[in-house]
Amino acid sequence: METQPSTSPGAAFAQGPVKATRVAEIPDGKRREKRLERLRLQGFWPVYGAACALAYTAPLAEPHxxxxxxxxxxxxLMLLGLAMRLWSFGYLLKRAELATAGPYGRTRNPLYVGTWLIGCGLMLNAAWPANLGLLALYNLLFYYIYRAQIGIEEEMLRSIFGEVYDEYCRNVPRFFPRLSTWKVGDVSEFSLTRALKNKMLxxxxxxxxxxxLQVLSWGLLWPMLRGQPAAAAWENLVRGAFVGLP
Structure with missing residues (x-):
């Protein structure tokens, strides 16, 4: 197996972006990742669907x-989470380079932070009081599934980058971002081409x-379920009833 040069972790960062010199070795990694992928599909999408379906009151039509x-x-929160994910994609070179620039200098998992923010925002956009119950359920699922997912990825990155990755972990939090960015030496800069290759869209x-789906639920589905004719519901939807405008 090829080994990394015998330099300290700090010196490796000072020399510029840290490139991969090993192949990832994770015991039973593929099976574990497939299991988590199934859990994401079976766990999150029903909750997302429930959040859309339970948006039975338009936001501006809430009574308080x-x-x-x-x-x-x-x-x-949804827009902030989307921005976080788009920003992160521009710095990510999967398994080829240890991302430490941009959002990766504040949190080791900015993509998942973005996913979490989007999900929390979607849950809050269901109607009161369903939104609080969905928010609690979403966070329980997120903690259970992504805690395991992050653990697998940390094993992979540690097997690739060794002590350099340990040094990164000591300086940058696992999930919730630090206020100031951590930067050592030269780092890769944001690349729109890289972001597009990472399927940022x-x-x-x-x-x-x-x-x-939420807009259709606010302005069309629930008004029709309450007895409003489809034509009238559609007219109200077009003129702004989907946010609760009169």
Whole structure:
């Protein structure tokens, strides 16, 4: 097996972006990742669907200002999470280079932080009080599944980068971002080409689909279930009833 040069972790960072010199070796890694992928599909998508279906009151139609604010906050969280994921994609070179620049200088898992924010925002956009129950359920699922997923990826990165990765872990938190960025030596810069290769448009498309389903639930599905004719519901949807405008 090829070994890394005998330099200290700090010196390796000072020399520039840290390139992979080993092949990932994880006991039973593929089977564990496939199991987690099944759990994500079976766990999260029903919750996402429930959040869309339970958006039976449009945000601005909530009876109290605090409830309106809660759901607007949810929309802001979704946009923030999407921005975090797009930013992260521009620095990521999977298994070829240890990403430490941009958002990776604040948290070791910015993509998952973005996913978490999007999910929390989507849950908050269900109608009150269903949104709080969905938010609690989502966070339980997220902790259980992504804690295991992050553990697998840490094993992989440690097998590739060794002590250099341990040094990175000592300076950058696992999940919740630090306020100041950690930077040692020269690092790779954001690349739009790299972001596109990392399929940065997929989360945009996914979020648009989920928001479209919520809009249809706010302005069309629930009004029709309450007895409003389809033509009237559609007219209200087009003129802004999907956010609760009169």
């Amino acid at each position: 200002f605090a409830l309106i604010g809660l759901r607007v906050f949810g929309l802001a 997929q989360p945009v498309a996914g979020l648009l689909v989920l928001l479209s």
